[in-house]
Amino acid sequence: MNRLDARLAQLRAQNRAGLVCYFMAGDPDFDASRTLLAGLGAAGADVIELGLPFSDPVADGPTIQKAHLRARAAGQTTARTLALVAALRETDATTPVVLMGYLNPALQYGVQNFFAEAAASGADAALLLDLPVEHAAPFRAAARSSGLHLIAMTAPTSDDARLAEILRGVSGFVYHATINGTTGAARCSPAEVSTAIARVRRHTTLPVAAGFGIREPAQARDLAEQADLVVIGSQLVETLAQGGASAALESVYGFARALRGAAQSVRAPCARGSRP
Amino acid sequence: MTMTNSPRQAREPDAAGLFGRFGGAYMPETLMPALRELREELAKADADAAFHARRRQILADYVGRPSPLFPAETLTKELGGAQIFLKREDLNHTGAHKINNCVGQILLAERMGKRRVIAETGAGQHGVATATVCALFGLRCVIYMGAADMARQAPNVARMRLLGAEIRAVQSGAATLKDAMNEALRDWITHVEDSYYLLGTGAGPHPYPTMVRDFQRIIGEETREQVFARCGRLPDALVACVGGGSNAIGLFHPFLAEPSVRCYGVEAGGFGLASGKHAACLSGGRPGVLHGNYTYLLQDEDGQILDAHSVSAGLDYPGVGPEHAQLRESGRVTYATVDDDEALAAFHWLARSQGILPALESAHALAFARRLAPTMTPDEILVVNLSGRGDKDLDTVLQHKGDAA
Numbered sequence: 249m250n251r252l253d254a255r256l257a258q259l260r261a262q263n264r265a266g267l268v269c270y271f272m273a274g275d276p277d278f279d280a281s282r283t284l285l286a287g288l289g290a291a292g293a294d295v296i297e298l299g300l301p302f303s304d305p306v307a308d309g310p311t312i313q314k315a316h317l318r319a320r321a322a323g324q325t326t327a328r329t330l331a332l333v334a335a336l337r338e339t340d341a342t343t344p345v346v347l348m349g350y351l352n353p354a355l356q357y358g359v360q361n362f363f364a365e366a367a368a369s370g371a372d373a374a375l376l377l378d379l380p381v382e383h384a385a386p387f388r389a390a391a392r393s394s395g396l397h398l399i400a401m402t403a404p405t406s407d408d409a410r411l412a413e414i415l416r417g418v419s420g421f422v423y424h425a426t427i428n429g430t431t432g433a434a435r436c437s438p439a440e441v442s443t444a445i446a447r448v449r450r451h452t453t454l455p456v457a458a459g460f461g462i463r464e465p466a467q468a469r470d471l472a473e474q475a476d477l478v479v480i481g482s483q484l485v486e487t488l489a490q491g492g493a494s495a496a497l498e499s500v501y502g503f504a505r506a507l508r509g510a511a512q513s514v515r516a517p518c519a520r521g522s523r524p
Numbered sequence: 525m526t527m528t529n530s531p532r533q534a535r536e537p538d539a540a541g542l543f544g545r546f547g548g549a550y551m552p553e554t555l556m557p558a559l560r561e562l563r564e565e566l567a568k569a570d571a572d573a574a575f576h577a578r579r580r581q582i583l584a585d586y587v588g589r590p591s592p593l594f595p596a597e598t599l600t601k602e603l604g605g606a607q608i609f610l611k612r613e614d615l616n617h618t619g620a621h622k623i624n625n626c627v628g629q630i631l632l633a634e635r636m637g638k639r640r641v642i643a644e645t646g647a648g649q650h651g652v653a654t655a656t657v658c659a660l661f662g663l664r665c666v667i668y669m670g671a672a673d674m675a676r677q678a679p680n681v682a683r684m685r686l687l688g689a690e691i692r693a694v695q696s697g698a699a700t701l702k703d704a705m706n707e708a709l710r711d712w713i714t715h716v717e718d719s720y721y722l723l724g725t726g727a728g729p730h731p732y733p734t735m736v737r738d739f740q741r742i743i744g745e746e747t748r749e750q751v752f753a754r755c756g757r758l759p760d761a762l763v764a765c766v767g768g769g770s771n772a773i774g775l776f777h778p779f780l781a782e783p784s785v786r787c788y789g790v791e792a793g794g795f796g797l798a799s800g801k802h803a804a805c806l807s808g809g810r811p812g813v814l815h816g817n818y819t820y821l822l823q824d825e826d827g828q829i830l831d832a833h834s835v836s837a838g839l840d841y842p843g844v845g846p847e848h849a850q851l852r853e854s855g856r857v858t859y860a861t862v863d864d865d866e867a868l869a870a871f872h873w874l875a876r877s878q879g880i881l882p883a884l885e886s887a888h889a890l891a892f893a894r895r896l897a898p899t900m901t902p903d904e905i906l907v908v909n910l911s912g913r914g915d916k917d918l919d920t921v922l923q924h925k926g927d928a929a
Contacts, residue, residue, distance in 0.1 A: 383540065
């Protein structure tokens with residue numbers, strides 16, 4: 249059981265949705281990124297999603313594209329991102345880290361090396377945006393042999409047949425992209441997300457994270473009625489870019505408070521108990 | 525000997541779209557169902573005689589096919605080696621081979637009921653061809669083009685606008701073809717339900733490399749018939765430029781099962797391989813994943829994609845179609861490079877000696893043929909694919925005049 253499994257079990261026991269906070273590794277530079285990450289757990293992030301910078305991030309909207317550029321301009325590489333995780337572990341031994349990025353930097357690092365060194369650095373899972381189920385098997389095996397989860401992704405366009413295929417044998421949690429679009433694009437529609445998450449749950453007992461297009465605490469609170477984890481990305485990255493680390497941590501705290509409120513006021517304990 | 529073209533089934537990728545270890549469909553999940561839908565529709569269309577009949581009809585009546593095979597006697601005489609023939613794709617409507625693929629794909633878009641078409645373009649030839657077929661079929665057209673390419677290919681930008689297309693300038697990265705493709709893919713991710721992505725080269729995720737190749741095979745099929753009609757045999761050598769590689773794979777493919785036919789793909793050497801400023805992925809790159817396929821790429825140690833450089837906007841791309849990657853590894857096709865200066869010199873050479881202004885892309889193939897022909901004998905036949913015409917490149921050529929002529 250790695251830190252992610254422990255955190256998911258804890259959230260289930262506390263009967264609340266978890267807050268996943270995305271930041272780009274090395275944005276705006278290594279030292280600032282290190283300081284920010286060290287504060288995330290205390291500010292209320294249940295899971296840290298750490299972006300791996302890439303030159304051609306086709307699934308990202310303008311906000312996160314700029315973060316890729318800032319991090320690369322400051323010299324961030326895959327090796328330095330793993331060093332950043334190791335640095336985080338000096339002060340935070342429990343908040344799980346999910347590495348999120350694109351396939352090519354991991355490929356060039358060497359797939360086995362990438363997962364093994366990610367695990368050794370203190371990461372708990374990885375999500376590669378351009379690795380669909382058709383090509384995932386060898387990567388999943390490599391991740392598993394290092395004790396890492398390879399997180400599967402679903403989209404509004406995934407039909408039942410595809411969901412069954414994607415969700416066979418996956419671990420950790422499932423990341424559902426709530427909209428057809430790039431990160432930070434349009435606001436998702438609660439009704440559509442509700443239907444889509446219900447569909448995902450027919451194919452898995454794993455926790456479901458909802459991400460893409462979530463910008464405000466109230467919206468996050470509404471989504472927490474459907475999803476087990478709520479991912480905030482572009483909004484935090486933008487806040488960091490505009491207002492620095494203290495503004496970003498304040499924003500994390502705002503989302504965390506909204507989600508914990510949701511757990512107390514909205515969710516009846518039995519509703520959660522019906523799912524494994 | 526038989527005149528039947530070699531069966532294309534002999535070189536199909538596997539179910540995941542892999543040619544050996546190259547190719548595949550490495551895309552975000554949002555697009556994977558759309559790629560499956562495209563594969564299914566393509567299979568249906570391929571089995572539908574009416575689809576092929578309509579495609580052939582448009583290629584004949586609208587594009588002007590077959591394109592001529594021109595015996596370039598002055599070149600032959602000057603070089604004193606092989607007999608040189610030029611496959612005149614530059615004489616197609618819109619001035620390049622790109623329209624062959626666009627006709628096929630627009631028929632698919634129509635079958636799929638899509639009303640909006642997205643495309644990326646580098647030199648603007650694929651953008652013009654896409655805007656053209658969209659005008660013909662009454663579909664909305666959005667073209668992504670790097671801002672740097674818009675500046676160096678201004679006539680094509682104007683043509684696309686006149687054809688009713690919306691041009692979106694892409695500022696990110698080096699503002700060339702790679703960046704235009706990133707932005708086109710983002711558009712597709714966002715509008716996947718109602719939009720058709722009309723990819724212009726034999727790269728990208730499965731099934732694009734196979735589909736684009738099959739729509740471009742007509743170049744090689746006609747060449748085979750034309751050479752046979754004129755000379756009663758197969759050609760000995762084929763030369764084509766390779767950016768993404770669609771004109772080259774279209775020419776080579778019907779000959780791949782003929783061991784006597786040597787195939788040469790010519791990549792853009794830019795300022796020279798040693799300078800690091802080039803677009804020669806097969807000669808100076810390493811395998812990796814970009815834009816949905818595993819292929820040779822220009823990249824750094826960390827797997828970050830590098831900006832390509834070529835005087836020719838259409839070759840200025842840091843990747844190459846996966847079937848070329850496989851053909852390089854198998855050794856069936858030989859890949860070479862031609863630098864900017866040598867390509868510019870070939871442009872002037874063809875203009876003065878045969879009265880044809882070639883596209884700078886095609887000038888790379890000509891420049892290589894200029895080296896190859898003297899090593900061959902006068903009874904041998906060398907076909908160069910003149911993939912496009914050079915009108916769009918006049919500004920670039922005039923700027924370099926003096927350095928190269």
